[in-house]
Amino acid sequence: MRDLTQEILELIRLASTNLPPDVEASLRKAVEQEEPGSAARGALETILKNVEISRANSTPICQDTGTPIFYVYYPVGWSTRQLHKQIEAAVVEATKKSYLRPNSVDSLSEKNTGNNLGDHYFPSVHFEEVEGEALTIELILKGGGCENVGAQYSLPDNRLGAGRDLAGVRKAVLDAVHKAQGQGCAPGILGIAIGGDRGSGYIASKETFYRKLDDTNPDEKLAHLEEQLTEESNQLGIGPMGFGGKTTVLGTKITGLHRLPASYFVTVSYMCWAYRRRRMMVSGEQVSYE
Secondary structure, three states, X not given: OOOOHHHHHHHHHHHHHOOOHHHHHHHHHHHHHOOOOOHHHHHHHHHHHHHHHHHHHOOOOOOOOOEEXXXXXXXXXXXXXXXXXXXHHHHHHHHHOXXXXXXXXXXXXXXXXXXXXXXXXXXXXXXXXXOOOOEEEEEEEEOHHHHOOOEEEEOOXXXXXXXXXXXXXXXXXXXXXXXXXXXXXXXEEEEEEEOOOHHHHHHHHHHHHHOOOOOOOOOHHHHHHHHHHHHHHOOOOOOHHHOOOOOOEEEEEEEEOOOOOOXXXXXXXXXXXXXXXXXXXXXXXXXXXO
16 A cells, blocks of 8 residues: 555645635634734734744644644545554654644653654544545644633523524534633634534534635535624624634534434534644545645
C-alpha cells in the first residue's frame, strides 16, 4: 500500500498554519461590522494579522494546536491499520517540526508523551469504507479552550423552559453560548447535534465542523435554525474574546440523530475562531488539498 506519511504531514501543516478561505472571509466581514476603535474591532484585526503571519511563516495559528481529529474515507482494499500507522507517524513528525505542540498528557501520571500520541483516541481517527477508488482524509484541530465550553442538555429542561422540540433546542444552545462568554475564544462556530446518546451526540456535533461556513443545511428547518441561532447569539453582546460587540458567533451547523424515546439530548460543541479544518484527496497518483 502507498505510504502517504509525507502527504498527511502536509495536511497537518496546512490545518495548523493556514486558516481556510471561508473562515478568513467571515472574519474579515466581521471586522467591518464592529465599531472603529472598539475593543471588538481591535481583537479581530489582531486575529487577522496573526492569520497572515502564521500562513507566511508556516507557524501554528494558535499556541494550542488542539486535538487532531481525522476522518478517513477509504476505498475497498486499503488497510486501516497501515493508514493509522501513517497518520501517527505524520503526527509525530508534525510535532518535531512544531506544526503541533506536544499536547498528549496521561491523565493519571500527568506525563506528556512529547509526540502527540497517546492511548485511547489521541489522535482521534475515524474510518469509513466508501465506494470508488479515491481516498479522502479530513482533519480538524480542536482547541482545548473551546472544548471546555461545550455543553450537553437533556430535554425537557425546566430551568430553561425548554421542551423536546426545536424551540427547546434553541433555548439550550443560547444558554450554552451565554455561559461560554468569551472563554471559547469568540467569535466561535457552533456545532450542534440533536438526539443520539451522550457519546454519539458529541461525536456528531464535532462532525458538523467539517462543513464550510458558507454552505446551507439541506434540511430546511435546520437551515432556518442555524441562521436564527447565529443571529440571536450575535445579539447577546458578548463579542470577540468577550470584549463586547456584534460578532460572537461566525456560524452554526446542526445535525439530527435518531434517539431512544426516553432521551432527547442537545449537544453543543464550540469551535474557536481558529477554525482549523483541512481536507486531503488522493486519486491515483494525484494528491490535492482544500
